[in-house]
Amino acid sequence: xxxxxxxxxxxxxxxxxxxxxxxxxxxxxxxxxxxxxxxxxxxxxxxxxxxxxxxxxxxxxxxxxxxxxxxxxxxxxxxxxxxxxxxxxxxxxxxxxxxxxxxxxxxxxxxxxxxxxxxxxxxxxxxxxxxxxxxxxxxxxxxxxxxxxxxxxxxxxxxxxxxxxxxxxxxxxxxxxxxxxxxxxxxxxxxxxxxxxxxxxxxxxxxxxxxxxxxxxxxxxxxxxxxxxxxxxxxxxxxxxxxxxxxxxxxxxxxxxxxxxxxxxxxxxxxxxxxxxxxxxxxxxxxxxxxxxxxxx
Numbered sequence: 001x002x003x004x005x006x007x008x009x010x011x012x013x014x015x016x017x018x019x020x021x022x023x024x025x026x027x028x029x030x031x032x033x034x035x036x037x038x039x040x041x042x043x044x045x046x047x048x049x050x051x052x053x054x055x056x057x058x059x060x061x062x063x064x065x066x067x068x069x070x071x072x073x074x075x076x077x078x079x080x081x082x083x084x085x086x087x088x089x090x091x092x093x094x095x096x097x098x099x100x101x102x103x104x105x106x107x108x109x110x111x112x113x114x115x116x117x118x119x120x121x122x123x124x125x126x127x128x129x130x131x132x133x134x135x136x137x138x139x140x141x142x143x144x145x146x147x148x149x150x151x152x153x154x155x156x157x158x159x160x161x162x163x164x165x166x167x168x169x170x171x172x173x174x175x176x177x178x179x180x181x182x183x184x185x186x187x188x189x190x191x192x193x194x195x196x197x198x199x200x201x202x203x204x205x206x207x208x209x210x211x212x213x214x215x216x217x218x219x220x221x222x223x224x225x226x227x228x229x230x231x232x233x234x235x236x237x238x239x240x241x242x243x244x245x246x247x248x249x250x251x252x253x254x255x256x257x258x259x260x261x262x263x264x265x266x267x268x269x270x271x272x273x274x275x276x277x278x279x280x281x282x283x284x285x286x287x288x289x290x291x292x293x294x295x296x297x
Contacts, residue, residue, distance in 0.1 A: 007051050011044075011048055012192040014061065015189075018061045019040055019192075020189055021182075022043065023187045023189045024036075024187070025124065025182065028104070028123060028182055029069065029112075031104065031108045033187050036187060040068050040189050041195055043064045043067035043068030043071060044192075047060070047067065048196050069116055069134075073115075073116060100181050103160070103177060103181060110152060113135065114148055117145040119178070121142075121171065122178060123174075123178040131146075150167075150174070161173065
């Protein structure tokens with residue numbers, strides 16, 4: 001027998017032992033049989049997808065129960081009328097007593113954390129510490145939620161006889177009534193083989209979707225690289241369109257004075273050069289005359 005076959009047998013045994021009870025508990029949480037069946041199927045699908053983790057868990061049934069409760073009480077269900085918690089139950093197949101319908105309506109009127117705590121402690125029979133751990137709350141917070149839920153039920157249904165009894169006795173009374181109420185609703189869970197095949201198909205579709213998104217992102221990136229030019233050439237600006245800064249009068253006078261000073265210095269330099277040249281010519285003329293005088297004598 002292969003490891004996969006052994007895992008399938010262990011999963012089917014877990015499903016056979018706990019699927020029906022989980023469906024009844026999910027119905028107490030939501031008041032909708034179809035949603036309860038869907039929540040249980042969802043919980044077992046997740047368990048099969050993560051079976052190596054669930055198989056070594058100290059409480060595999062608790063793992064599936066937590067996943068089922070999370071889906072049944074998911075906040076986003078409020079956006080879908082068919083998935084939100086019913087204010088009144090959709091149907092109740094065979095109530096044992098007329099007060100069972102009122103008990104279920106009162107249970108559905110509780111806030112989701114209080115309803116979950118009551119079902120786990122008084123319906124499933126978990127201890128207060130285990131209930132707090134599964135609801136991810138502290139033990140005092142779980143005890144407060146449980147006491148508040150019992151007070152609300154006692155206010156609306158005094159005929160249950162919760163008043164005047166200690167908390168332990170109140171838990172026993174509610175446990176018996178909730179068990180009878182859940183057993184009155186017969187909701188067959190889906191077969192284990194159907195859950196396993198559906199889980200595998202969901203995982204395959206999710207894998208294909210991930211690879212599809214990765215391929216699409218790579219294609220968009222490649223097209224962006226191809227279409228985008230290598231460099232950016234800024235547009236040429238015309239000199240005639242360039243903005244001219246205004247020149248102050250003081251700056252204009254300074255520039256005029258600088259130009260006048262430059263012209264005066266150029267004129268002075270020109271006169272000095274001309275005088276120098278005249279002086280050189282006079283010296284040369286005297287030298288020529290000095291050479292010619294002895295020869296004339």
